[in-house]
Amino acid sequence: MSVLSVLDRKHTVAPAGYSRWLIPPAALSVHLCIGQVYATSVYKTSLIKDFGASQTQIGLIFSIAIVMLGLSAAVGGTWVERHGPRTAMFTAACFWGLGFLVGAAGIAAGQLWLLYLGYGVIGGIGLGIGYISPVSTLIKWFPDRPGLATGLAIMGFGGGALIASPLSRQLLSAYDPSYNAADPDSVASSGAMVGLFVTLGIVYFVIMMWGVFTVRVPAEGWKPAGFDPETVRKAPLISTKDVSAANAIKTPQFYLLWVVLFCNVTAGIGILEQAAPMIQDFFRTGGTSSVAVGAAAGFVGLLSVFNMAGRFGWSTLSDHIGRKPTYVLFLGGGIILYVVLALAGGTSTALFVLLACLILSFYGGGFATVPAYLRDLFGTFQVGAIHGRLLTAWSAAGVAGPLIVDGFLDAEGKPGTLTAAAYHAPLYTVVGLLVVGLIANLAIRPVNARFHESQEENV
Amino acid sequence: MTTTGQKILLVIGWLLVTVLLLYGLIETLITAAKLFA
Numbered sequence: 001m002s003v004l005s006v007l008d009r010k011h012t013v014a015p016a017g018y019s020r021w022l023i024p025p026a027a028l029s030v031h032l033c034i035g036q037v038y039a040t041s042v043y044k045t046s047l048i049k050d051f052g053a054s055q056t057q058i059g060l061i062f063s064i065a066i067v068m069l070g071l072s073a074a075v076g077g078t079w080v081e082r083h084g085p086r087t088a089m090f091t092a093a094c095f096w097g098l099g100f101l102v103g104a105a106g107i108a109a110g111q112l113w114l115l116y117l118g119y120g121v122i123g124g125i126g127l128g129i130g131y132i133s134p135v136s137t138l139i140k141w142f143p144d145r146p147g148l149a150t151g152l153a154i155m156g157f158g159g160g161a162l163i164a165s166p167l168s169r170q171l172l173s174a175y176d177p178s179y180n181a182a183d184p185d186s187v188a189s190s191g192a193m194v195g196l197f198v199t200l201g202i203v204y205f206v207i208m209m210w211g212v213f214t215v216r217v218p219a220e221g222w223k224p225a226g227f228d229p230e231t232v233r234k235a236p237l238i239s240t241k242d243v244s245a246a247n248a249i250k251t252p253q254f255y256l257l258w259v260v261l262f263c264n265v266t267a268g269i270g271i272l273e274q275a276a277p278m279i280q281d282f283f284r285t286g287g288t289s290s291v292a293v294g295a296a297a298g299f300v301g302l303l304s305v306f307n308m309a310g311r312f313g314w315s316t317l318s319d320h321i322g323r324k325p326t327y328v329l330f331l332g333g334g335i336i337l338y339v340v341l342a343l344a345g346g347t348s349t350a351l352f353v354l355l356a357c358l359i360l361s362f363y364g365g366g367f368a369t370v371p372a373y374l375r376d377l378f379g380t381f382q383v384g385a386i387h388g389r390l391l392t393a394w395s396a397a398g399v400a401g402p403l404i405v406d407g408f409l410d411a412e413g414k415p416g417t418l419t420a421a422a423y424h425a426p427l428y429t430v431v432g433l434l435v436v437g438l439i440a441n442l443a444i445r446p447v448n449a450r451f452h453e454s455q456e457e458n459v
Numbered sequence: 460m461t462t463t464g465q466k467i468l469l470v471i472g473w474l475l476v477t478v479l480l481l482y483g484l485i486e487t488l489i490t491a492a493k494l495f496a
Contacts, residue, residue, distance in 0.1 A: 019465055025472030032479055156476070162483030166490075210475060214468055294493045301487040349495075 009084030014216035020141040022214050027134030027153035029211040030089050033204040034130040035160015037065055042168045046188040051112050061120050068124025070395025073132050077388025085137040085215045092130030093208035099123025100201025104194045135371045136384030140218050144227045146372040151315025154368040158308035171196045241452035242381030251447050253377050256440045262393040263437025267430045268363025269401030275300045281418040282346045306357040307364040314365025323373040330362040331438040335431050342427040346420035377447055404429055
């Protein structure tokens with residue numbers, strides 16, 4: 001018990017002179033690891049072959065993990081606030097690492113349910129706790145630049161896939177010499193998959209421990225040198241009072257922001273999950289696509305880069321132009337980009353790639369800017385817990401996005417035979433969703449004073 | 460914590476995340492280059 005007490009909030013208060021620039025790498029060390037969840041497609045084909053399962057059965061592993069992410073972030077948010085970032089990061093590291101090990105046992109035993117339990121449920125809990133663990137701490141360390149701080153951390157979640165995809169391919173090649181990393185259809189052996197899962201579980205646990213032992217919370221009343229809270233208070237929409245998580249979910253602002261996040265994420269996921277076949281379909285004439293399978297994989301990689309860059313870039317910009325205008329850019333700009341994509345995306349590969357990359361940067365930016373938006377509306381008191389509850393929008397979008405796109409495409413024909421015209425209906429549906437999100441964003445006003453906590457002001 | 464100790468932590472922390480991100484970025488851009496090859 002005494003060993004575990006070093007993880008608790010009261011033992012993680014930073015001493016005087018502690019550099020706040022130690023916190024972003026601590027947060028990144030967690031987010032870069034849990035961002036692996038976006039790289040599951042690398043070994044999807046191998047799992048399908050190993051288990052003799054369908055695409056849907058294997059795809060369910062990812063879906064369970066994302067649903068558990070939203071649920072554990074929502075349920076565990078208040079617990080994370082109470083026990084502090086170190087306990088939360090340690091818990092996340094244990095669940096994430098254990099999830100891989102149990103998943104490896106499932107692959108070794110040929111038991112798919114064990115993979116669902118391991119990677120999906122246990123790993124998914126690690127995802128949710130890990131995702132929200134550094135957010136409120138970063139906001140408290142960077143009251144002058146909350147967008148930059150949370151953007152840095154959440155950028156890591158996007159960057160995690162960039163690391164995990166090539167790393168997984170190289171590890172599979174090392175464990176199974178017959179596996180061809182350059183061929184997207186190559187299948188790795190069951191033993192190689194077990195080796196990959198065990199290696200990733202151990203490596204991620206060790207890297208996340210760096211975050212556990214370097215993260216600190218600022219002392220009560222601490223503020224950065226030269227920072228004047230009054231300059232922040234004068235900005236529109238920024239709360240001068242705190243709102244508890246219990247009260248936040250009673251405000252219309254919470255639900256409006258939920259709709260904003262849901263619409264923005266649904267729009268991005270629609271492209272993200274369909275990216276590789278989509279670019280091939282847009283440039284298919286006479287049954288043959290001018291975009292090769294390898295090039296389509298490159299396109300997916302490029303989207304990941306923009307997803308990551310958008311998280312840092314747009315979130316940092318929001319510190320200067322404000323959160324509401326930033327979301328007007330994401331949603332309003334997204335409407336224009338999707339319409340152009342539907343009308344002219346098939347005319348040029350470069351134009352298609354440019355439009356899709358910008359859309360994915362807005363998708364990433366939406367994730368990274370939302371904690372700062374919550375800070376503006378509800379203060380810093382329980383921003384992590386409120387953020388956790390808001391992430392249920394992500395879970396819902398994770399189901400809705402693929403349903404919208406796949407539903408329309410299934411009605412248009414079989415995969416491998418579709419053309420750009422098949423995407424008009426799903427793209428215009430996404431445009432409609434973005435309009436709803438834009439209206440919700442424009443309707444956001446400062447929180448009514450009756451929801452404020454009766455404690456000293458906080459910014 | 461001493462200033463030197465903190466500087467060492469800063470260097471290791473940022474080096475760790477920079478190396479990881481650079482690895483991912485370079486590997487991804489090599490794959491992405493096939494798009495315009």
